Amino acid sequence: xxxxxxxxxxxxxxxxxxxxxxxxxxxxxxxxxxxxxxxxxxxxxxxxxxxxxxxxxxxxxxxxxxxxxxxxxxxxxxxxxxxxxxxxxxxxxxxxxxxxxxxxxxxxxxxxxxxxxxxxxxxxxxxxxxxxxxxxxxxxxxxxxxxxxxxxxxxxxxxxxxxxxxxxxxxxxxxxxxxxxxxxxxxxxxxxxxxxxxxxxxxxxxxxxxxxxxxxxxxxxxxxxxxxxxxxxxxxxxxxxxxxxxxxxxxxxxxxxxxxxxxxxxxxxxxxxxxxxxxxxxxxxxxxxxxxxxxxxxxxxxxxxxxxxxxxxxxxxxxxxxxxxxxxxxxxxxxxxxxxxxxxxxxxxxxxxxxxxxxxxxxxxxxxxxxxxxxxxxxxxxxxxxxxxxxxxxxxxxxxxxxxxxxxxxxxxxxxxxxxxxxxxxxxxxxxxxxxxxxxxxxxxxxxxxxxxxxxxxxxxxxxxxxxxxxxxxxx
Amino acid sequence: xxxxxxxxxxxxxxxxxxxxxxxxxxxxxxxxxxxxxxxxxxxxxxxxxxxxxxxxxxxxxxxxxxxxxxxxxxxxxxxxxxxxxxxxxxxxxxxxxxxxxxxxxxxxxxxxxxxxxxxxxxxxxxxxxxxxxxxxxxxxxxxxxxxxxxxxxxxxxxxxxxxxxxxxxxxxxxxxxxxxxxxxxxxxxxxxxxxxxxxxxxxxxxxxxxxxxxxxxxxxxxxxxxxxxxxxxxxxxxxxxxxxxxxxxxxxxxxxxxxxxxxxxxxxxxxxxxx
Ligand code: HEM
Numbered sequence: 001x002x003x004x005x006x007x008x009x010x011x012x013x014x015x016x017x018x019x020x021x022x023x024x025x026x027x028x029x030x031x032x033x034x035x036x037x038x039x040x041x042x043x044x045x046x047x048x049x050x051x052x053x054x055x056x057x058x059x060x061x062x063x064x065x066x067x068x069x070x071x072x073x074x075x076x077x078x079x080x081x082x083x084x085x086x087x088x089x090x091x092x093x094x095x096x097x098x099x100x101x102x103x104x105x106x107x108x109x110x111x112x113x114x115x116x117x118x119x120x121x122x123x124x125x126x127x128x129x130x131x132x133x134x135x136x137x138x139x140x141x142x143x144x145x146x147x148x149x150x151x152x153x154x155x156x157x158x159x160x161x162x163x164x165x166x167x168x169x170x171x172x173x174x175x176x177x178x179x180x181x182x183x184x185x186x187x188x189x190x191x192x193x194x195x196x197x198x199x200x201x202x203x204x205x206x207x208x209x210x211x212x213x214x215x216x217x218x219x220x221x222x223x224x225x226x227x228x229x230x231x232x233x234x235x236x237x238x239x240x241x242x243x244x245x246x247x248x249x250x251x252x253x254x255x256x257x258x259x260x261x262x263x264x265x266x267x268x269x270x271x272x273x274x275x276x277x278x279x280x281x282x283x284x285x286x287x288x289x290x291x292x293x294x295x296x297x298x299x300x301x302x303x304x305x306x307x308x309x310x311x312x313x314x315x316x317x318x319x320x321x322x323x324x325x326x327x328x329x330x331x332x333x334x335x336x337x338x339x340x341x342x343x344x345x346x347x348x349x350x351x352x353x354x355x356x357x358x359x360x361x362x363x364x365x366x367x368x369x370x371x372x373x374x375x376x377x378x379x380x381x382x383x384x385x386x387x388x389x390x391x392x393x394x395x396x397x398x399x400x401x402x403x404x405x406x407x408x409x410x411x412x413x414x415x416x417x418x419x420x421x422x423x424x425x426x427x428x429x430x431x432x433x434x435x436x437x438x439x440x441x442x443x444x445x446x447x448x449x450x451x452x453x454x455x456x457x458x459x460x461x462x463x464x465x466x467x468x469x470x471x472x473x474x475x476x
Numbered sequence: 477x478x479x480x481x482x483x484x485x486x487x488x489x490x491x492x493x494x495x496x497x498x499x500x501x502x503x504x505x506x507x508x509x510x511x512x513x514x515x516x517x518x519x520x521x522x523x524x525x526x527x528x529x530x531x532x533x534x535x536x537x538x539x540x541x542x543x544x545x546x547x548x549x550x551x552x553x554x555x556x557x558x559x560x561x562x563x564x565x566x567x568x569x570x571x572x573x574x575x576x577x578x579x580x581x582x583x584x585x586x587x588x589x590x591x592x593x594x595x596x597x598x599x600x601x602x603x604x605x606x607x608x609x610x611x612x613x614x615x616x617x618x619x620x621x622x623x624x625x626x627x628x629x630x631x632x633x634x635x636x637x638x639x640x641x642x643x644x645x646x647x648x649x650x651x652x653x654x655x656x657x658x659x660x661x662x663x664x665x666x667x668x669x670x671x672x673x674x675x676x677x678x679x680x681x682x683x684x685x686x687x688x689x690x691x692x693x694x695x696x697x698x699x700x701x702x703x704x705x706x707x708x709x710x711x712x713x714x715x716x717x718x719x720x721x722x723x724x725x726x727x728x729x730x731x732x733x734x735x736x737x738x739x740x741x742x743x744x745x746x747x748x749x750x751x
Contacts, residue, residue: 021711025704032700039690039737071688185686194684233539233598241601261601262681273683274601406683414685418672425668429661460654 114437121470162435170427181417188410276402479530494579551589557620577627607677618666626727629720
């Protein structure tokens with residue numbers, strides 16, 4: 001039926017498409033090229049930053065094409081999917097015929113194949129072919145798995161030998177490992193998560209925040225941070241971050257462990273990594289977390305000392321004099337972080353300069369003149385707030401530890417792929433299916449010996465081996 | 477004498493070897509070539525001693541760690557790998573052309589290293605991992621192999637676009653082509669092992685084995701380029717110029733992975749504690 005034929009035609013065409021190595025090359029190069037783009041466009045940043053960098057149109061275009069999160073985009077995943085299909089289809093195509101080559105008990109040898117190769121060494125010997133045969137055969141048997149003796153139509157004695165037939169499978173081990181590895185990463189992205197949590201010393205938490213969505217996630221156990229310690233070298237670089245954690249199940253401690261960078265804790269498939277730390281805010285007070293309805297800001301020019309004040313609420317925006325730009329009261333944070341310190345509640349302002357750049361200005365409520373340190377042409381201060389001196393070491397130091405919390409059931413699969421890939425490479429690159437043929441032709445007063453070798457890969461290596469074998473035989 | 481003194485002397489020894497290798501190549505004086513091999517070998521011993529001494533020094537300072545932890549140390553190790561590889565190839569194939577490439581590359585690496593801070597630094601927490609040592613070790617063996625493949629490919633292409641007559645004195649086209657292929661395979665194995673050990677390290681330090689940060693991404697780009705080369709050759713029978721060009725492009729990607737990435741917007745989390 002014609003219909004069947006056409007659908008068969010499409011099927012065959014699709015199969016042929018995926019069975020081609022040209023597709024492999026195109027896909028590999030496309031992946032390389034697109035991956036590069038993602039290193040020039042910083043990924044997963046705020047829309048504002050992109051708008052400034054690319055302008056309105058560029059931003060819309062790149063955003064529509066998912067270039068700001070491109071490694072997770074549909075088209076990047078599609079490229080990887082195509083690669084997987086390509087590998088699988090190619091492997092199926094080849095494996096059927098390959099298995100006929102690989103799984104044979106008694107390999108047959110074709111003398112004509114050895115006669116064609118240029119990789120041969122010849123020498124003459126004054127003994128008879130029969131004598132040489134008995135000398136040579138044990139040498140071949142020691143080096144090769146299969147050997148066979150045949151007499152040619154021209155009366156020559158042919159000693160055939162071969163080994164490492166199975167190494168033809170090496171490429172497929174590599175390809176299968178790549179598929180396994182990608183499968184593992186898929187398992188991880190479906191069944192795993194990546195989150196973080198900050199735990200103050202002596203406190204217990206059971207809820208973390210997911211990195212992608214920012215949503216809260218409840219763990220099947222709780223974590224208590226018993227202690228956090230940071231040590232520094234004499235030059236000021238950090239030497240060690242250490243958190244003493246206790247895992248509690250139904251309120252009862254079940255596991256206690258110190259975690260360090262590179263030494264995570266794993267419990268019930270969930271991993272806790274030492275990731276950051278900070279100092280706790282000075283003792284929190286009830287009014288701390290309250291957002292003032294309106295604040296009074298004072299803007300002071302550093303050079304002239306001129307200043308003016310303004311009332312502003314969250315979301316307000318006003319122009320600065322002297323063409324300095326626009327200032328926007330962007331938001332309120334309960335705990336402003338600066339240089340690893342928690343400065344308590346405060347406002348975040350966005351300064352939009354006339355040259356198009358933006359700068360963030362932090363205004364901790366309890367340190368009204370904090371912005372003086374920023375080093376711009378002016379500073380902003382908050383009036384009418386309870387003032388505290390800015391003295392980091394003033395309170396008894398209390399730290400919180402920042403943990404990266406992950407679950408990735410795909411990791412063992414990915415690692416299996418890693419190991420398989422390396423094994424596959426070693427087989428593919430450094431081993432080959434090798435066979436040799438030693439021809440003994442009777443000559444006047446002796447024998448003409450020709451040693452020929454063929455291999456499916458690494459022809460140069462085989463030439464060296466053949467020459468060595470000929471030398472060895474000649475020396476007998 | 478401190479390790480950095482020794483290593484700066486080694487730079488000059490390699491420089492002398494490079495001069496002798498090139499002298500032989502251009503003027504055909506065998507004796508210069510034989511001397512070059514000896515000088516390169518002496519340089520290799522010095523290079524080895526420098527690395528070991530640096531290791532010991534770090535323990536004396538109470539911050540002991542394998543000398544593979546920063547740019548300076550990795551460049552020194554890179555030079556060591558290249559010279560070792562070129563001497564091996566020279567012995568195996570009885571051709572001195574590898575010496576020209578190896579010594580020039582090693583001098584370049586050490587000269588660049590000498591511009592970088594060479595003090596022994598204590599390790600920050602993220603770098604305290606055996607996986608990191610495996611990572612640097614395997615990556616640089618791979619890079620050394622790619623570097624020599626690059627040199628051969630470059631000479632090959634130059635000869636085919638009608639470069640100077642000395643290029644005629646190089647080994648035959650088929651040997652250069654075959655060696656490029658062999659070296660790329662060897663390098664590819666180690667690059668893969670390097671990417672893998674890096675992934676395992678990242679997983680133990682940050683809880684993710686792959687994060688698409690620019691350095692990781694560029695190492696993968698390099699991997700894709702060399703994978704393309706291998707497939708083009710295995711399956712489509714590419715030879716000669718086309719393979720040489722891919723090998724050159726591949727090595728440029730290696731260089732970018734190592735040096736260029738730092739100039740990209742947004743930084744590699746190398747050594748940073750968080751992300
Ligand atoms: C990056 C992912 C890879 C993809 C998508 C891929 C894909 C393919 C495809 C589709 C073929 C054609 C298969 C056939 O017709 O038999 C092929 C062949 C081959 N690939 Fe790959 N490959 C990848 C990685 C590698 C790597 C890393 C190596 C290095 C060892 C490799 C080595 C080979 C070899 C040697 C062949 C020839 C196989 C033969 O002679 O039958 N591949 N590859």
